[in-house]
Amino acid sequence: xxxxxxxxxxxxxxxxxxxxxxxxxxxxxxxxxxxxxxxxxxxxxxxxxxxxxxxxxxxxxxxxxxxxxxxxxxxxxxxxxxxxxxxxxxxxxxxxxxxxxxxxxxxxxxxxxxxxxxxxxxxxxxxxxxxxxxxxxxxxxxxxxx
Numbered sequence: 001x002x003x004x005x006x007x008x009x010x011x012x013x014x015x016x017x018x019x020x021x022x023x024x025x026x027x028x029x030x031x032x033x034x035x036x037x038x039x040x041x042x043x044x045x046x047x048x049x050x051x052x053x054x055x056x057x058x059x060x061x062x063x064x065x066x067x068x069x070x071x072x073x074x075x076x077x078x079x080x081x082x083x084x085x086x087x088x089x090x091x092x093x094x095x096x097x098x099x100x101x102x103x104x105x106x107x108x109x110x111x112x113x114x115x116x117x118x119x120x121x122x123x124x125x126x127x128x129x130x131x132x133x134x135x136x137x138x139x140x141x142x143x144x145x146x
Contacts, residue, residue: 037061038063040052041061041063098142100142101139101142101143104138104139104142105139107135108135108136108139111128111131111132112132114131115128115131115132
């Protein structure tokens with residue numbers, strides 16, 4: 001009887017070990033594929049200027065764009081633009097819009113575009129109208145001094 005129990009415990013331990021190895025292998029493969037997907041999406045965006053859409057069964061695919069692509073663009077601009085053409089630092093700071101406001105404006109434009117698409121498709125627009133209202137309200141509040 002104790003032989004059966006000890007064999008069962010060995011079998012269970014081997015199963016757990018194999019399960020952990022499989023888990024690690026699947027996680028590493030997933031990370032590799034996601035990294036490849038990110039690089040493909042960045043390449044597509046840089047070559048064609050638009051975001052690559054995931055398949056319909058994928059509800060979200062978000063990643064942080066690497067600083068390398070921005071650095072390359074900045075280096076190309078710096079190489080072609082003469083140093084004397086740069087405005088003074090104070091003027092550059094004054095011209096830049098508030099990043100929060102700029103982000104809200106960008107999200108508002110996207111929400112309005114989605115609202116128009118939903119109207120054209122004859123789909124329900126309430127959620128999109130609510131989102132546009134929320135973003136417009138947030139922009140009004142951001143424009144006021146705190």
